[in-house]
Every structure is written in C-alpha cells, then in structure tokens.
Amino acid sequence: VCFIPGGLDCSISFISHVLGKVCVHGRQKEILSVLVPRLTDLTKSDCIWQRMCWRLVECVPDRWMEAVVLGFVQMTPRADVLSRLLGNLVVKNKKAQFVVTQKMLLLQYGHTTAVLQNLLGYLSLDGQRRPLLVKVLQELLETWGSSSAVKHSPPEQQQYISKAILMCLSHLKEAEIESCRQELLTSMMEGVKCHLDSSLPQTRRLGMIVAESISSKINTEGPVLKFQYEDDDEARELKSLLVQTPSSCVVSSLPDDDRNEKAEAELPLVLEGNKKSHTAAPVAPDEESDAELDSDDDLIPYDMSEDKELQAKAPVYIRDCIEVLTGSEDLDKWEATVKALESLVRKNPAATREVSVELAKILLHLEEKTCIEGFVELRQRAQVAVLTTDPLPVAKYLTSQFYSLNYSLRQRMDILDVLVLAAQELSYPKSHGKIKRSDDPKPCIQLLSGSDSSKDWRRIVDERIKSKTRRFATGQSQMELASGPNEFNSIAGHFFFPLIQHFDRPLTTFDLLGEDHFVLGRLVHTLAVLMYLAVNTVAAAAMGKALLEFVWALRFHTDAYVRQGLLSSISSVLLSVPTERLLEDMTEELLETQSWLGDVVEKDPDGDCRRMALQNLLLMENLKKKLQTVPS
Amino acid sequence: MALPPPDPQFVLRGTSAAVHALRFSCGGQEPDVPVLFSGSENGLIHVWNLKTRRVDTALDGHGGRSVYCVETMGGKTTLLSQGRDQRICLWDLAEGRTSVTSCVSTESVGFCRCSLFTVARGRWLMAMAAKAPEEVQVLELPSKTSVCTLKPDVGAKLGMPMCLKLWQHNSGSQPLLLAGYEDGSVVLWNLSMGKALSQLVCHQEPVMSLDFDSENAKGISGSSEKVLSIWSLNEQQNLQVYNTHRLVNAGIADVTIRPDKKILATAGWDHRIRIFRWKKLKPLAVLDYHTATVQCVSFSDHRNPGERLLAAGSKDHRISIWSLYTQT
Numbered sequence: 012v013c014f015i016p017g018g019l020d021c022s023i024s025f026i027s028h029v030l031g032k033v034c035v036h037g038r039q040k041e042i043l044s045v046l047v048p049r050l051t052d053l054t055k056s057d058c059i060w061q062r063m064c065w066r067l068v069e070c071v072p073d074r075w076m077e078a079v080v081l082g083f084v085q086m087t088p089r090a091d092v093l094s095r096l097l098g099n100l101v102v103k104n105k106k107a108q109f110v111v112t113q114k115m116l117l118l119q120y121g122h123t124t125a126v127l128q129n130l131l132g133y134l135s136l137d138g139q140r141r142p143l144l145v146k147v148l149q150e151l152l153e154t155w156g157s158s159s160a161v162k163h164s165p166p167e168q169q170q171y172i173s174k175a176i177l178m179c180l181s182h183l184k185e186a187e188i189e190s191c192r193q194e195l196l197t198s199m200m201e202g203v204k205c206h207l208d209s210s211l212p213q214t215r216r217l218g219m220i221v222a223e224s225i226s227s228k229i230n231t232e233g234p235v236l237k238f239q240y241e242d243d244d245e246a247r248e249l250k251s252l253l254v255q256t257p258s259s260c261v262v263s264s265l266p267d268d269d270r271n272e273k274a275e276a277e278l279p280l281v282l283e284g285n286k287k288s289h290t291a292a293p294v295a296p297d298e299e300s301d302a303e304l305d306s307d308d309d310l311i312p313y314d315m316s317e318d319k320e321l322q323a324k325a326p327v328y329i330r331d332c333i334e335v336l337t338g339s340e341d342l343d344k345w346e347a348t349v350k351a352l353e354s355l356v357r358k359n360p361a362a363t364r365e366v367s368v369e370l371a372k373i374l375l376h377l378e379e380k381t382c383i384e385g386f387v388e389l390r391q392r393a394q395v396a397v398l399t400t401d402p403l404p405v406a407k408y409l410t411s412q413f414y415s416l417n418y419s420l421r422q423r424m425d426i427l428d429v430l431v432l433a434a435q436e437l438s439y440p441k442s443h444g445k446i447k448r449s450d451d452p453k454p455c456i457q458l459l460s461g462s463d464s465s466k467d468w469r470r471i472v473d474e475r476i477k478s479k480t481r482r483f484a485t486g487q488s489q490m491e492l493a494s495g496p497n498e499f500n501s502i503a504g505h506f507f508f509p510l511i512q513h514f515d516r517p518l519t520t521f522d523l524l525g526e527d528h529f530v531l532g533r534l535v536h537t538l539a540v541l542m543y544l545a546v547n548t549v550a551a552a553a554m555g556k557a558l559l560e561f562v563w564a565l566r567f568h569t570d571a572y573v574r575q576g577l578l579s580s581i582s583s584v585l586l587s588v589p590t591e592r593l594l595e596d597m598t599e600e601l602l603e604t605q606s607w608l609g610d611v612v613e614k615d616p617d618g619d620c621r622r623m624a625l626q627n628l629l630l631m632e633n634l635k636k637k638l639q640t641v642p643s
Numbered sequence: 644m645a646l647p648p649p650d651p652q653f654v655l656r657g658t659s660a661a662v663h664a665l666r667f668s669c670g671g672q673e674p675d676v677p678v679l680f681s682g683s684e685n686g687l688i689h690v691w692n693l694k695t696r697r698v699d700t701a702l703d704g705h706g707g708r709s710v711y712c713v714e715t716m717g718g719k720t721t722l723l724s725q726g727r728d729q730r731i732c733l734w735d736l737a738e739g740r741t742s743v744t745s746c747v748s749t750e751s752v753g754f755c756r757c758s759l760f761t762v763a764r765g766r767w768l769m770a771m772a773a774k775a776p777e778e779v780q781v782l783e784l785p786s787k788t789s790v791c792t793l794k795p796d797v798g799a800k801l802g803m804p805m806c807l808k809l810w811q812h813n814s815g816s817q818p819l820l821l822a823g824y825e826d827g828s829v830v831l832w833n834l835s836m837g838k839a840l841s842q843l844v845c846h847q848e849p850v851m852s853l854d855f856d857s858e859n860a861k862g863i864s865g866s867s868e869k870v871l872s873i874w875s876l877n878e879q880q881n882l883q884v885y886n887t888h889r890l891v892n893a894g895i896a897d898v899t900i901r902p903d904k905k906i907l908a909t910a911g912w913d914h915r916i917r918i919f920r921w922k923k924l925k926p927l928a929v930l931d932y933h934t935a936t937v938q939c940v941s942f943s944d945h946r947n948p949g950e951r952l953l954a955a956g957s958k959d960h961r962i963s964i965w966s967l968y969t970q971t
Contacts, residue, residue, distance in 0.1 A: 313928040314645035
C-alpha cells in the first residue's frame with residue numbers, strides 16, 4: 012500500500028475502514044506486519060506522516076477499534092514507536108482508552124512482557140497520557156490488594172498484574188509518586204497482607220517482591236522494606252522490570268532520561284598493594300641467633316596426637332537422657348544428649364517403651380537452649396524413633412495433643428510431620444534388611460514447605476497409576492518386591508482416626524476451619540499420606556470411608572492448598588482401599604466425589620487442583636475398567 | 644616416632660577437696676626432707692613429705708574457706724597462705740610448730756593470688772588486690788606497712804586485678820609489678836612512683852594467670868579464651884606483643900615458667916597440662932591425667948636438676964607429680 016505524498020487532501024477514512032475490517036476478522040498479523048514497519052520508517056522524522064497515521068487510527072469505527080488497537084500494541088516493537096503511531100488516541104477515543112487501560116491489563120492476562128512494556132511505555136511518553144498511567148497504577152494496585160482476587164484468580168494472572176505494577180512504578184516520576192504516596196502505601200499494606208496469608212509460596216513471593224518494589228519507590232531515603240525469599244531467575248526477572256533500560260532512538264524527548272541511567276557504571280577497581288609487611292609481631296624474633304636454639308634442641312617433644320577438643324559425653328541410659336533434658340544446667344551435656352538421643356532410643360527399645368510417653372512429652376516441648384546445627388531435625392528424628400518404638404501410647408498422646416490448647420502452630424505441624432514419618436517407617440517392608448536411610452524411595456514430607464509435598468505425591472500417584480495399568484495390560488511380568496507384614500497395620504487406625512475426629516470443633520487458640528487454614532492444609536496432606544501408607548491394612552476400608560466423608564465436608568474450601576490436599580486424599584483412597592470394598596461400601600461417596608471432581612476440573616482457578624482432579628477421574632476410570640474385565 | 648606422653652611419677656591423694664595452690668620447698672640440704680605445700684578448697688594446707696609421699700601435717704587456719712595461694716618465705720619454716728576468708732596468714736613451721744604468727748586482712752573478695760618478693764633477708768614485698776575494685780596494694784612484710792597503692796586511671800576500666808607478679812630487673816634495681824586485669828590487659832607498674840609504665844591488651848577475656856622471665860624480659864599470660872599471649876619488655880619499659888599461641892581448648896588456670904627458663908607449664912580447664920619450650924613456645928607435651936580442671940602448676944626448686952619435679956593440682960582432689968626434661 013503506497014501513499015502519495017504532497018499537499019493532497021486525501022480521505023483516509025476509507026483506509027481506516029479497511030484496516031478495521033481486516034483486524035476484526037483476525038488478520039491483524041498479516042496486515043500489520045506489513046503496515047507497521049512501513050509506518051515506523053515513514054513517521055520517524057516526518058510530522059505529516061505522523062498526523063496521517065493518527066488520523067488513520069482515529070477514523071477506525073468504534074466496533075473495530077479494539078481489534079486494531081490490540082493489533083498495534085502487539086505488533087510494534089517499542090513503546091516510542093507505538094507512541095508515534097497511535098498518538099493520543101487513548102485520550103481522544105473512549106473505546107481505545109477502555110481497551111488499553113482496562114481490558115488489556117485487568118481482563119486479559121495472556122500478553123507477553125514485551126507487550127506490557129509497549130503499553131505502559133506508551134502511556135508514559137506523553138504528558139496528556141500520563142494521568143492515565145497513574146490511574147492505571149491505582150487500579151492495578153486495587154486488584155492486587157484485594158483478598159478475593161488473591162484467593163480466586165489464577166497464579167498466571169497474579170503474576171501478570173504484578174509485572175504490570177512493577178513496570179508502572181518504573182515509569183512514574185518523583186512528583187507523581189509524591190502525589191499518590193499515601194494511596195500507594197495503603198494499597199501496599201493491604202496487598203501484602205493478603206499475599207502473605209496465602210498458603211502457596213509463589214503467591215507469597217510475588218507479594219513480597221511487589222511490596223519491596225513499592226516501598227523502595229516511596230521511601231527513597233530511610234529504611235526500605237526487605238523480605239527474605241528465594242532469589243531465583245523468576246524473582247530476578249521481576250525485579251529487573253523495575254528499572255527502565257534506555258531506548259536507542261527517541262523522537263520525543265523522554266522525561267525519564269535521568270532515571271534511565273542504570274547503575275551500570277562499573278565501580279572503578281581500586282587495587283592497592285595490600286602487601287603489608289608482617290607487622291603483627293613488632294619485635295622480630297628472626298634476629299635471634301640460631302646458635303641459641305641449638306642448645307635447646309635436645310628437648311624432644313612427646314606424642315601429642317591425643318590432644319583434641321573436649322567434648323561432653325552423652326549419657327548412656329535413656330533415663331539419664333530424660334534427666335539431662337529436663338533438669339540439667341550443663342549445656343555441653345544437654346547438647347551431647349540431644350545429638351545422641353535418637354540412636355540411644357533405637358538401640359534400647361525395651362527401655363524406651365517404659366518411658367515412651369514421657370520422652371514424647373519432653374521432646375514435644377523441647378526448645379533450643381544452645382545453638383546446635385540441625386536442632387529441628389535432631390528433635391524430629393528422636394520423636395520419630397520414640398514413636399516407632401512404642402507406637403500405640405505415643406500416638407495416642409500426640410494425636411490428643413494436636414487438638415489441645417496452648418500449643419503453637421509450629422508444634423501442631425511438628426506432630427503431623429512426626430506421625431507421617433513414623434508411619435512411613437513402620438509401613439516400609441523391613442525384609443529389605445536395615446532401614447536404608449540414605450536412599451529413601453518415598454520422599455519425606457519436608458519440614459517447612461507445604462505444597463512441594465503435593466508435587467512429590469503426585470509423582471508417586473502417577474507412578475502408581477502407570478504401574479497399575481501396565482500390570483493390567485501385560486499380566487504379571489514384573490517380579491513382585493519382597494514383602495513383609497505391614498507393621499503399620501495394627502496402628503494405622505490409631506494414627507488416623509483421632510486426627511480426623513475433632514477438626515470441626517474450634518478451640519480458643521486453634522480453629523482449623525477458621526484462621527488456621529494452613530494447618531488444615533497440612534492436616535489434610537497428612538491424612539492423605541496416612542491413607543496411602545495404610546495400603547493392605549485391615550483398617551484401610553474404614554479409613555477410606557471416613558476420609559471421603561471428610562473430603563466431602565471440606566470440598567468448597569477457599570484455600571488452594573487445602574483443596575490440593577483433599578484431592579491427594581482422594582487419590583490415596585482410590586489407591587489404597589481394595590477396589591471391591593470401594594465399590595461395595597462407598598458407592599454413594601464415590602459418585603458424589605466423581606461429580607465434584609468434574610466440577611473442579613472445569614472451574615477451579617488453581618492449575619494444580621485441576622490436574623489432580625483429572626488424574627483422580629482417570630484413576631476412577633481405570634479402576635472401573637479393571638473391575639469390569641476381571642471375571643467375577 | 645614420638646613417644647607417648649609420660650605418666651606421672653606419682654600421685655598424691657588425700658586432700659579430699661579441690662587443690663588450688665601448690666608450692667615446693669626442696670632446696671634444703673640433706674637431711675632436710677623435700678616438701679610440697681598444697682592449699683585446698685576445704686581451707687586446709689597440707690604439707691606433703693616427698694620422700695614418704697604422705698601428708699606430714701595439715702594446717703587449718705582459714706576457717707574452712709578455700710586457700711588459693713601458698714607461698715614459701717625463705718625455706719619451709721615460714722609459710723604464707725591466702726584464703727577466701729579475706730585473710731593472708733603467715734605461719735611459723737619451724738621445729739614442728741604449726742601456728743599463725745600474723746595475719747593481714749585483705750578486704751578483697753576477688754581471687755587474685757598475692758605475689759611475694761624477697762627484698763632482703765627477712766624482708767619481703769607483697770602485692771595483693773586491695774579493697775577498692777581496681778586497686779592493687781603493696782605491703783612490706785613483716786612490718787605490714789603499705790608501700791604504695793596502685794590505682795589505674797579513671798576511665799581505664801581495667802576491672803579487677805586477676806594476677807600479680809613482682810620482679811626486679813637485676814639485684815639492686817627497683818622492683819616492678821606486672822598485673823593482669825579482668826579486661827584482658829597487662830600493666831607494668833612502677834612501685835616507687837605508683838604509676839603505670841606500660842599497658843598492653845593481650846586478651847579479649849580476663850587474664851587468668853601470668854608469669855615473667857626477668858632475664859629475657861619476656862612474659863606469658865593465659866586467659867579464659869583459647870590463646871596464650873607472650874609479650875616482651877623493651878628498653879623503654881614498654882610492653883609489646885611478641886607471639887601468641889592458639890590452644891585446642893579454651894581456658895588456662897595457671898601458667899608457670901621453670902626456674903631454669905627452659906620450659907613452661909600451663910594448667911588447663913580441659914583437664915590437661917601442657918608443656919612448652921619457653922624460647923619459641925614450641926609445644927612439647929600434653930599431659931592428660933586429671934579428670935577435672937587443673938587449677939595450679941608449680942615447678943620444684945631442687946638444687947639437683949635431675950630431681951626436678953612438676954606438680955599439678957586439680958579439682959579432682961589429686962596432685963600429680965611429674966618428672967620431665969630433667970636432663971638439661
């Protein structure tokens with residue numbers, strides 16, 4: 012398409028119509044890939060062409076405006092090009108303004124970072140458009156800070172909005188920040204609260220990064236908000252958005268020139284000859300004559316290899332350990348006891364059984380007196396050792412304490428972790444010889460992160476599904492692993508049922524269904540694992556039924572982490588309970604669960620939940636098929 | 644291939660309390676019996692006969708309060724003992740007597756061992772911690788007149804004096820005092836003027852014990868940390884750090900240099916006695932006999948070098964006697 016230059020009065024509206032029609036039919040790429048580069052070149056220095064371009068876009072009828080604007084924003088390489096091509100369209104045209112400020116930012120979230128940069132850069136480049144930038148930022152912050160958005164919107168959208176906020180912040184000038192500083196501060200505080208409340212680590216991290224950025228912008232001097240989070244590529248990419256890189260060729264003067272100078276200037280390396288002479292000993296002993304030394308050479312040193320650092324000895328008896336842990340003021344001994352406790356417990360099962368509940372109580376309340384490395388792990392291992400040595404009374408004690416008053420959330424979660432680890436140990440076939448700690452095939456639930464365990468379990472479930480289907484197709488081609496009696500058999504119920512009993516009874520300091528939904532999430536995951544480990548036990552069927560009812564009661568919980576736990580519980584039930592029992596005893600629950608799973612697959616905002624629900628549905632299908640083909 | 648560390652020559656048992664102070668008196672001629680004095684936590688001073696290796700007498704002069712310093716005053720007929728009952732007692736032990744001849748009241752509640760120095764026959768100077776927290780008082784004995792009181796500058800913040808040593812350059816010159824303080828510094832005092840000549844910060848923790856070799860103008864101090872510090876005195880009477888030695892375990896209760904200036908011994912909180920060569924502080928031996936902290940070490944003053952002994956008293960109520968490096 013060629014335009015004839017010269018003082019001709021052409022009517023561009025026809026072209027606009029064509030452009031609009033083509034774009035609305037979805038052919039933005041084709042036409043704009045030719046048009047945009049041409050126009051870029053032509054408008055570089057020629058004002059007339061610029062005005063013609065603006066006219067072109069302005070004349071597009073409203074019903075096609077959205078497609079055209081979208082196309083332009085996506086196809087232009089840089090923000091300043093976009094500025095040249097569109098001019099102040101967003102100010103003049105209501106539809107364009109809506110598309111740019113609302114639709115692309117808040118309603119859609121599929122655009123790339125480059126497109127976002129274009130958009131926001133475009134808004135920042137002209138004085139008339141800048142108020143729109145501020146407005147956009149405020150709206151973005153409102154969305155970012157609303158707790159319902161944080162809970163219900165998909166993580167991809169949250170990331171998109173966070174990126175947009177960071178870019179807006181990078182474009183704003185000092186004066187503008189000053190004017191809306193108060194609002195920035197309030198929205199930041201609200202937003203941070205919602206984000207940190209979430210159980211998913213990605214959301215928390217996003218919140219932290221954005222809050223840090225906002226705080227660094229509004230408090231240029233003085234202490235700045237600083238969080239501790241994992242600084243990986245994603246975080247660095249986000250933070251890099253906060254700084255604007257200078258664009259190479261600029262037509263209109265950029266007001267942000269000064270801020271564009273990144274601190275890239277290399278610090279001048281100051282190399283000093285740091286070789287100072289040995290001034291530590293001002294009196295140089297070298298001057299002593301060697302002759303004097305020789306006369307003393309007849310003093311032959313003795314063997315000093317035994318001279319090592321003193322270490323306190325740990326007690327050898329369990330009851331001594333109890334004494335040291337409860338009363339002793341001798342911190343060296345206390346440390347040595349904590350380190351040696353686990354092995355002592357395992358070596359003396361009979362002695363441990365006599366004092367198991369007391370030991371469990373002491374360990375549950377044990378606080379770090381001195382700074383030992385790995386104290387938390389040592390304590391946990393000792394607790395697991397006590398629990399496996401004397402499961403029944405200790406499990407009773409621990410599960411009752413889980414629902415008691417005056418424990419911290421950390422302690423309650425510790426109880427859950429210990430129960431799971433002990434269950435794992437008990438259910439692992441001992442015929443393999445000593446329990447191999449080094450190559451633990453089943454992953455331990457990690458102490459601190461929550462959602463990682465669901466990924467691991469998903470992997471296990473996947474493998475289990477695969478193994479089941481494969482065996483079904485090819486018969487008994489794999490050698491069965493050596494199996495032993497599942498020691499967890501007699502105790503599974505004692506671990507499981509007390510935990511599931513009181514979840515709906517709030518205490519003054521502990522409300523599972525209310526604020527402490529993080530603990531609820533952990534509880535659900537724990538129940539899933541216990542169910543999974545109870546495969547081939549007598550209590551599995553009863554546990555499965557109780558667990559399905561539990562899941563049904565909580566299925567609409569707002570916390571994504573809890574829902575993930577519920578879905579993994581369903582997987583565990585499907586895998587552990589023998590299929591015949593499933594269909595006989597729990598048909599109704601299964602049907603209800605199946606319909607809920609279908610719902611989750613379609614409507615749940617969290618990607619992980621949807622995937623797990625799909626897997627569960629597949630599992631159910633497989634089980635049905637398996638039952639159908641096995642001759643009754 | 645180095646030899647394993649030697650065993651003690653013999654071990655004295657019978658104090659039934661932690662041993663805090665030791666002093667030999669073996670310089671006498673035959674038929675004088677070599678004797679070891681030991682001060683214990685139960686307030687008794689035992690006089691050990693080193694030939695029979697038994698207790699000859701037990702002196703009870705401090706009312707059951709711990710005796711933490713024992714010094715001989717010219718042979719074994721006169722003894723000085725310092726106890727936690729805030730008294731310094733002078734004993735007359737000649738001809739089998741066991742009586743306290745005089746007493747000095749210290750009024751100090753610290754643990755600083757006093758230092759005794761023979762000025763002339765029958766006259767001594769004694770430095771001890773004074774009543775005021777940072778002060779050191781020097782008395783003349785037996786007249787008990789105060790020679791001077793050494794007060795550190797206001798704001799010096801040295802803390803309590805922890806250990807003292809009176810010495811003189813060569814006979815005829817004025818005696819000087821080296822004092823180790825709670826803040827880890829060692830100060831050299833001039834007694835006649837009552838002023839500090841030099842101060843050196845040797846340690847980060849309190850100086851537990853120090854000893855000085857006046858011939859070589861070098862001294863060593865041990866602290867509650869893991870470092871032994873050796874410092875020297877130059878012609879301008881200034882203290883300078885000479886060397887440091889890092890130990891395996893923290894805490895030194897006592898340090899002493901053998902009279903022939905060849906070796907030194909340290910008593911450690913880690914139950915071990917360490918022997919070093921004094922010249923270059925080369926470690927020679929680690930004696931691991933005791934089962935509790937070693938509180939004091941002392942070298943004997945035998946005329947015959949081959950008979951020289953090292954005694955170490957510990958909290959486990961035992962005194963171990965060692966014979967080391969006696970050939971030179």
